[in-house]
Amino acid sequence: MIGGATRGAGRAGAVRIARDQLVHAVRALWRTQVVLIFTFAMPLLWLLVVGLLAGNDAVGEDGVRVMQFAAPTAIAMGTFYATLPPVAISVAEARESGVLKRLRGTPLPGWCYFFGQIGAALLFALGSLVVTVLLAVLLYEVRLRPETLLAAAVTLVLGGMAFSAVGLAIGSLSPSASIAEAASIGAAVVLSFISGLFFVGGALPAWLDDVASVFPLKPYADSLQDQFNPFLPGNGWHPANLAVIAAWLLAGTLVSLHAFRWEGSRATGAPRRPFRAPSSAGSSVGSSAGPSAGPSAGSSAGSSVGSSVGPSAGPSPGGSRTSEVRRPSALALLERQAGAALRGTARRPGDVFFSVVLPVGLFALMVTVQPGDTTADGRPAVLAIGASMVTWGAGVAMFMNLSEGVARARDSGQLKRMRGTPLTAVEYLAGRTVAGFTLTVVILAAILLLGAVAYGLRIGPAGLLLGLVVLLLGAVCLAACGFLLATLVPNARAVGTVGLAILFLLSFFSDVFLNDGPEWMGTVGSLFPLKHLQNGLVAAWDTAGAEVPWPDLLVLAVWAAAAGSLAARRFRWEPVTA
Incomplete structure (x- = not known):
């Protein structure tokens, strides 16, 4: 009885930790700029721009509108960008800043951390889905097909999990947060173009179409497109597309489990360099700035003032030392x-x-x-x-x-x-x-x-x-x-x-x-x-x-x-x- 109670308390504690980690991951992702840009701004702007370019005339006797065929692309874009880049960036940033190293010394199980990151990404994908669908329905009269809702829900969930797993793999493999950001967003943008997300109504070369079909985004977007198309029969199931997406989910999970590490890699044997101001502020203050250069005119400011700012000491006629500050040109x-x-x-x-x-x-x-x-x-x-x-x-x-x-x-x-x-x-x-x-x-x-x-x-x-x-x-x-x-x-x-x-x-x-x-x-x-x-x-x-x-x-x-x-x-x- 005691053992059962202990196991029950342990399970309750793990569930509570996983829930808290999910809440923390949601807050952290919300503070990440890429979430606001790619999860909400990009798909909504894209939907509005396509509406301006293509109009929303009726294309069938039953009143089907042009935007019926553009809305699935915006949904695919929002849910894709809500999962892959944010997960990759957040994992790499947490490792680089030492957060994961500190978490390793806490009772947090590894699976709870994964659950929090992927769960938060899926929640943002759900938010993007709801906002995009509401806009499409209210503004462009887009219709949902009841007979394909189950297939669409399975496609969305499986796709979100696969993109999150790939993002986790990219974040685990990347040596720094900046590389994870470039790799994840870069891969997402390239996949978007070769998968036809930015070419509604156009046709890509057949060879490029074949290449894109190997990756998960095109099967995902194509499935959603068919599930919104009222002129296609059936219930919207595409086993071949789901198989490709599931394969990437498995591959991303295996790579993440193999490559994930709690601590960042540290170079060995290299001497520690002296502190220099971050260049993003604006540059490097010359190291020769002396006392007369002003308070803190040196390195922490990051300004490219130059080494010519500094004391020019010499004896004065009365024997005292004076200093002269020469401003850089x-x-x-x-x-x-x-x-x-x-x-x-x-x-x-x-x-x-x-x-x-x-x-x-x-x-x-x-x-x-x-x-x-x-x-x-x-x-x-x-x-x-x-x-x-x-x-x-x-x-x-x-x-x-x-x-x-x-x-x-x-x-x-x-x-x-x-x-x-x-x-x-x-x-x-x-x-x-x-x-x-x-x-x-x-x-x-x-x-x-x-x-x-x-x-x-x-x-x-x-x-x-x-x-x-x-x-x-x-x-x-x-x-x-x-x-x-x-x-x-x-x-x-x-x-x-x-x-x-x-x-x-x-x-x-x-x-x-x-x-x-x-x-x-x-x-x-x-x-x-x-x-x-x-x-x-x-x-x-x-x-x-x-x-x-x-x-x-x-x-x-x-x-x-x-x-x-x-x-x-x-x-x-x-x-x-x-």
């Missing part, structure tokens, strides 16, 4: 600030992936799936797509990443510490802009090189030079808008979410993804700089002869001046306090 501060920003970007694989790797990959994919050699308006497809992807890369690097980096430095207090150094706000923001433009030139070079080698893209010297001028003005304009965003939004988490939402939405209004939308959307897009950067690049690269796009340059200059002046006026060194 503005050019030196700008150079060191830009160098520190680039080093910070290089240490963040996610920034490199989204700003460089993804635009280049999308360029290759979009040229591959383009049905002809020209776009709908008669422009060479490779040239138009190249301009679009350079514009997208510049938007990510100059608008989204820069604004988030400034907000992150402000929230962490690094900008506040920089205020005691010779660095001014203008020099700080200028250094960030130079670093972002350098990265944008790398994007430009990679896309043009790939276009020339693989797709026969040819641009004359005059076109290349004029395109560089257009890109420079566009980059400055986007940076000014990004800095303004950082001053308007209270914290870095919100800056990243709002920045991606704005960039994603404007990309569709500005034809960055070459959508054939209604005329009014193009008119709205022409009010903003993204469309004019793309149009300016197309005009500069025109094979018939480079042409200076004066109207586009004027719009970019006006936006740069207006946003830049407002950002400089509103710029603050200290975080917002409640």
